[in-house]
Amino acid sequence: MLLKGTSIQRKLTRVILLTSGAVLLLTCTSFFSYELVTFRQTTVRQLSAIAEIIANNSTGALAFDSRDDANEVLASLKAERHIVAAGLYDIDGNLFAKYPSDVPANMFPNMPVEESYRFEHSHLLGFQPVMQGGKRLGTLYLKSNMEAMYERFQLYGGIVVLVIALSSLLAYLLSKHLQRGISKPILALAETAKAISDRGDYSVRAVKFGEDELGALTDAFNQMLTQIEEQNLEIISFNQKLEKKVIERTIELESNIIQLNESEEQLKEYQHFFNNSNDLCLIANVQGYFETVNPNLEKVLGYSEKEWVEKPFIEFVHPDDMASVIYEFQRQETEAAMVMNFICRFRKKESSYAWIEWNSIPNPVTGKIYAIGRDITERKNTEEHLQTVNKELESFSYSVSHDLRAPLRSIHSYINILYEEYAAQFDDEAKRLINIVIANSRKMGQLIDDLLAFSKLGRRQLMKTIVNMNSLVEAIWEEQVRLGERKNVELFLSDLPDESADLVTLTQVWRNLISNALKYSSHKDHATVEIGFVNKEGATVYFVRDNGAGFDMKYYHKLFGVFQRLHSSKEFDGTGVGLAIVQRIVFKHGGTIWAESKVQEGTTFYFSISGKISAD
Amino acid sequence: MSVLKKIAHQSFFIFLLACSTVFFSAQTQVAREYQIKAVFLFNFAQFIEWPAASFRETDAIVIGVLGENPFGTYLDEAVRGEEVRGHPLVVQHYRQVEDVKACHILFINATEMHQIKQVLASLKSKSILTVSDATNFTKQGGIIRFFTENKKTRIRINLDAAKDANLTISSKLLRLADIVGAK
Numbered sequence: 001m002l003l004k005g006t007s008i009q010r011k012l013t014r015v016i017l018l019t020s021g022a023v024l025l026l027t028c029t030s031f032f033s034y035e036l037v038t039f040r041q042t043t044v045r046q047l048s049a050i051a052e053i054i055a056n057n058s059t060g061a062l063a064f065d066s067r068d069d070a071n072e073v074l075a076s077l078k079a080e081r082h083i084v085a086a087g088l089y090d091i092d093g094n095l096f097a098k099y100p101s102d103v104p105a106n107m108f109p110n111m112p113v114e115e116s117y118r119f120e121h122s123h124l125l126g127f128q129p130v131m132q133g134g135k136r137l138g139t140l141y142l143k144s145n146m147e148a149m150y151e152r153f154q155l156y157g158g159i160v161v162l163v164i165a166l167s168s169l170l171a172y173l174l175s176k177h178l179q180r181g182i183s184k185p186i187l188a189l190a191e192t193a194k195a196i197s198d199r200g201d202y203s204v205r206a207v208k209f210g211e212d213e214l215g216a217l218t219d220a221f222n223q224m225l226t227q228i229e230e231q232n233l234e235i236i237s238f239n240q241k242l243e244k245k246v247i248e249r250t251i252e253l254e255s256n257i258i259q260l261n262e263s264e265e266q267l268k269e270y271q272h273f274f275n276n277s278n279d280l281c282l283i284a285n286v287q288g289y290f291e292t293v294n295p296n297l298e299k300v301l302g303y304s305e306k307e308w309v310e311k312p313f314i315e316f317v318h319p320d321d322m323a324s325v326i327y328e329f330q331r332q333e334t335e336a337a338m339v340m341n342f343i344c345r346f347r348k349k350e351s352s353y354a355w356i357e358w359n360s361i362p363n364p365v366t367g368k369i370y371a372i373g374r375d376i377t378e379r380k381n382t383e384e385h386l387q388t389v390n391k392e393l394e395s396f397s398y399s400v401s402h403d404l405r406a407p408l409r410s411i412h413s414y415i416n417i418l419y420e421e422y423a424a425q426f427d428d429e430a431k432r433l434i435n436i437v438i439a440n441s442r443k444m445g446q447l448i449d450d451l452l453a454f455s456k457l458g459r460r461q462l463m464k465t466i467v468n469m470n471s472l473v474e475a476i477w478e479e480q481v482r483l484g485e486r487k488n489v490e491l492f493l494s495d496l497p498d499e500s501a502d503l504v505t506l507t508q509v510w511r512n513l514i515s516n517a518l519k520y521s522s523h524k525d526h527a528t529v530e531i532g533f534v535n536k537e538g539a540t541v542y543f544v545r546d547n548g549a550g551f552d553m554k555y556y557h558k559l560f561g562v563f564q565r566l567h568s569s570k571e572f573d574g575t576g577v578g579l580a581i582v583q584r585i586v587f588k589h590g591g592t593i594w595a596e597s598k599v600q601e602g603t604t605f606y607f608s609i610s611g612k613i614s615a616d
Numbered sequence: 617m618s619v620l621k622k623i624a625h626q627s628f629f630i631f632l633l634a635c636s637t638v639f640f641s642a643q644t645q646v647a648r649e650y651q652i653k654a655v656f657l658f659n660f661a662q663f664i665e666w667p668a669a670s671f672r673e674t675d676a677i678v679i680g681v682l683g684e685n686p687f688g689t690y691l692d693e694a695v696r697g698e699e700v701r702g703h704p705l706v707v708q709h710y711r712q713v714e715d716v717k718a719c720h721i722l723f724i725n726a727t728e729m730h731q732i733k734q735v736l737a738s739l740k741s742k743s744i745l746t747v748s749d750a751t752n753f754t755k756q757g758g759i760i761r762f763f764t765e766n767k768k769t770r771i772r773i774n775l776d777a778a779k780d781a782n783l784t785i786s787s788k789l790l791r792l793a794d795i796v797g798a799k
Contacts, residue, residue, distance in 0.1 A: 069792050
């Protein structure tokens with residue numbers, strides 16, 4: 001601190017001393033030089049004045065060859081103590097007279113020169129022509145000793161040195177005193193600045209010493225400190241905020257990374273799922289190209305992924321299916337609707353066709369279609385085979401039934417003839433036995449008729465018209481009540497909606513269900529039948545409910561089977577074909593049928609004719 | 617040529633040289649004296665002022681020699697091409713005093729001393745610096761006389777005569793000279 005402090009003090013002192021010293025030195029030097037020059041000029045002038053007088057006085061001596069007189073004239077120089085030698089030369093340059101007389105002649109210059117004055121080794125040498133009336137008679141030589149003068153200049157120099165020394169001393173003392181006014185505030189400032197940099201404490205303030213520029217500097221410094229202090233606080237609070245924000249962001253980022261990892265994992269899983277699915281998974285774009293296909297497409301249809309994506313997919317479709325494919329594709333584009341169980345044929349690479357069943361969903365934003373297909377060629381083939389077999393079976397059963405009717409009718413006729421013609425000859429036991437044969441043959445005829453009806457259904461083409469349900473049901477109800485001779489039964493009929501259906505077969509459905517309800521509730525004292533509808537999954541579901549015998553639900557799987565019965569013929573009459581026919585008609589309409597029942601409480605049959613409904 | 621003859625020849629020449637040296641040295645002594653006096657005559661022109669009237673007839677300063685000319689060519693040589701205060705210098709020789717008309721410095725040969733009184737009397741009215749090396753010249757009324765002292769030529773001036781001739785003599789000249797009065 002002390003060292004650092006003295007440096008500026010020393011600098012100030014040095015500046016003042018150097019400045020005053022330089023000024024003094026310059027002043028003294030110029031004064032001294034001026035003195036020297038003027039003194040020399042004066043000396044030359046004085047010497048030339050003397051020389052002129054002496055030369056003037058010497059003319060006669062030279063003119064009339066009077067050495068005595070010349071010596072006398074020169075001897076008058078004794079008064080001028082500084083003149084140490086004088087010589088008079090005649091016109092030919094010979095030394096004519098000299099002063100002082102005892103100086104040897106060889107001390108004088110051999111030949112005088114033209115008028116000139118020059119300094120030589122602390123002497124001034126002067127040559128002055130001696131003229132009389134414009135005519136030159138000779139030359140005067142004077143040698144003046146300058147030592148006195150130089151002594152004077154030594155004195156001068158001494159005084160100058162003394163003055164400089166004293167002035168410097170005075171300047172030093174003055175500066176030492178005066179520089180405190182400048183150095184003290186600066187030192188105080190420096191000390192404050194050092195205290196701040198050492199301790200980092202910005203609350204320190206520098207002391208002010210006056211209202212001059214340094215005072216202003218101190219004020220500015222203090223003001224700056226205040227600003228720094230404020231800014232420091234701001235920076236600290238900002239840093240804290242920033243740190244907090246960084247921590248928050250880090251946490252956020254970490255959770256994002258975790259999420260990202262998870263979603264990456266998920267994506268990998270999805271990819272795995274996509275790539276290893278046994279179904280045909282693909283993404284198609286609006287332009288009608290497959291964009292992405294899973295490897296199974298190649299496995300099933302034989303084309304590589306590259307082949308799939310370079311042509312519009314419609315070119316792979318069977319020509320007969322193209323129209324429906326384009327229709328479905330456009331419908332999906334315009335309505336953004338899901339497509340379910342859409343079946344079409346795709347050409348395999350080895351040029352046979354595969355049946356594919358498609359489920360797809362469009363992306364409403366991009367218009368891309370995400371589709372999953374399944375090769376159902378095998379199922380389709382089985383179905384076709386089954387259909388052929390069924391047809392064969394139907395025609396077989398039809399022909400069998402048809403062929404059986406003739407012999408049965410003949411048995412029935414002949415038994416009736418036997419009974420009527422020979423009744424008197426038979427005892428009661430024989431009559432009872434014949435009646436059993438007649439009943440069984442009639443029953444067999446009924447069976448064959450039902451079987452024929454059932455077989456016919458498979459061949460029948462449906463003729464759909466709008467059916468008035470209520471009037472149809474009411475007519476059938478009256479017919480069945482009359483046929484069964486029932487009196488203790490009550491009907492609750494809702495206002496059924498009309499629907500498009502094949503009237504002939506639909507009549508059969510209602511007839512069978514109503515006759516069933518009447519039949520199985522016949523044992524009840526107070527039988528009720530309720531016919532109504534519910535709306536389920538957008539379709540109308542009709543129901544027929546009775547409060548009759550009911551059945552055990554564990555035999556439900558046998559309910560719609562041909563020749564399957566849940567009750568004995570003794571309890572309830574029947575062939576076991578009726579419900580099979582009902583189911584077949586409903587299926588043929590594209591509907592669903594199911595039943596709910598409880599033993600001794602009753603049964604409810606539900607059916608729809610305009611859409612498959614899940615039964616529950 | 618034999619060696620002996622040679623020596624005789626040389627010896628003759630050395631003898632001849634010695635003789636001539638003695639002769640010429642005496643001759644030179646006299647010649648040198650008049651050479652100095654010729655220069656002195658010329659120098660007088662520089663230290664003496666004539667009244668303006670004396671330049672009425674001629675612009676030049678005339679140095680005249682009365683009687684036999686002892687200077688040879690020295691005087692002519694001393695003044696040749698010289699000018700004093702703008703006046704050219706001319707040398708003239710006079711047989712008798714009646715010939716002296718416009719003249720400023722007149723050297724009177726000692727041979728004319730027998731009739732010196734008449735000569736000086738005839739020149740009295742004129743501003744002529746009379747110079748001579750004859751004894752008693754200044755006593756007779758001449759202005760400047762050359763005399764020899766310690767083998768040096770010196771000057772004696774009759775100041776009254778100079779005043780009578782209306783001539784101003786420079787103090788520098790006076791300081792060198794012996795001053796005498798005629799009366």
